[in-house]
Amino acid sequence: MASIASSSSSSSSFTFTASSPFLSRPKLGTHPFSPALLSIPRLTPRKTPNLSLSLTTAAATSKSGGENTVPSKNPKETKKEVVEKEEVEVEEEVPWIQEKALDLVEFTGSVTQAIPGPRVGTSSLPWILAVPLAYAGITFVIAFVKTVKKFTSPRHQRKKLVNKNAMLCKSIDELFQQGSDAVDNSALKGLVQKTGFSVEEILRKYIRYSLNEKPWSADLISGLIQLRKASMLDDSQIAEILNDISRRIVREKGPVVMDMSGFTEKGFKRKLAVQGLFGKVLYLSE
Numbered sequence: 001m002a003s004i005a006s007s008s009s010s011s012s013s014f015t016f017t018a019s020s021p022f023l024s025r026p027k028l029g030t031h032p033f034s035p036a037l038l039s040i041p042r043l044t045p046r047k048t049p050n051l052s053l054s055l056t057t058a059a060a061t062s063k064s065g066g067e068n069t070v071p072s073k074n075p076k077e078t079k080k081e082v083v084e085k086e087e088v089e090v091e092e093e094v095p096w097i098q099e100k101a102l103d104l105v106e107f108t109g110s111v112t113q114a115i116p117g118p119r120v121g122t123s124s125l126p127w128i129l130a131v132p133l134a135y136a137g138i139t140f141v142i143a144f145v146k147t148v149k150k151f152t153s154p155r156h157q158r159k160k161l162v163n164k165n166a167m168l169c170k171s172i173d174e175l176f177q178q179g180s181d182a183v184d185n186s187a188l189k190g191l192v193q194k195t196g197f198s199v200e201e202i203l204r205k206y207i208r209y210s211l212n213e214k215p216w217s218a219d220l221i222s223g224l225i226q227l228r229k230a231s232m233l234d235d236s237q238i239a240e241i242l243n244d245i246s247r248r249i250v251r252e253k254g255p256v257v258m259d260m261s262g263f264t265e266k267g268f269k270r271k272l273a274v275q276g277l278f279g280k281v282l283y284l285s286e
Contacts, residue, residue, distance in 0.1 A: 168191065168202060168206070171194075172227070180223070180226050183223075184230050185232055188202060199232075200237060202231075203227060204245060207224060208245055208248070210223075210224060211245075212277075216280060242284060242285050249281075253274045255274075256274055
């Protein structure tokens with residue numbers, strides 16, 4: 001009983017002291033500080049960026065990351081990752097030809113940059129320059145076509161052949177003036193190379209020239225005989241040359257007419273000239 005009384009007295013004293021206004025203290029909860037202040041921040045380990053990323057993945061990430069990427073909470077960390085992605089280099093095996101082509105392009109660009117002077121860009125050509133240039137171009141084309149037609153026309157070819165024949169006959173006359181010994185086979189070969197005619201053509205052209213332009217004399221006949229020996233042609237080739245000359249005379253001046261009755265003075269003279277030409281050809285053939 002005494003123990004119970006003492007316990008009751010002690011409990012009453014504790015109650016009194018607890019209820020005393022001077023010694024009272026505020027009732028505190030279990031946690032004296034708020035959970036928000038005592039919460040320890042969660043540390044997340046930073047992932048080291050993978051340096052084996054390819055340039056294609058980095059480019060695709062930079063293109064598609066404008067709208068879908070979530071901004072990082074730490075701006076320094078994001079900036080560091082971007083710098084590391086830009087510094088990534090991937091070595092690819094480039095073919096030898098492609099490498100040389102790239103070197104050539106780089107060298108050409110460096111040379112072009114080194115050349116002094118203004119750089120002319122693409123600009124529209126003003127009409128004040130385009131119209132005269134177009135007119136000059138059309139005029140040049142027309143003049144070129146006319147020149148080609150002129151040099152390929154039959155008239156020009158005929159004129160060129162006549163000039164070449166005149167040069168050939170003049171060259172043979174100069175050889176005869178130097179002496180009969182100057183007319184030999186080597187001289188005829190030189191004329192062949194100079195004019196482009198064959199030996200048969202040279203002999204035929206000079207005989208026709210002599211029959212039409214030169215007076216018929218013993219010197220002329222001896223010169224033609226010397227030219228025939230220098231040509232070193234056989235009798236059949238000489239006969240064919242004389243027959244060709246006869247055919248050309250008939251084609252140009254008509255056949256030989258023995259009956260001269262009924263012709264005018266002009267026609268009579270023409271037929272006499274034809275008879276004289278055929279008489280010369282007959283004499284040469286004999």
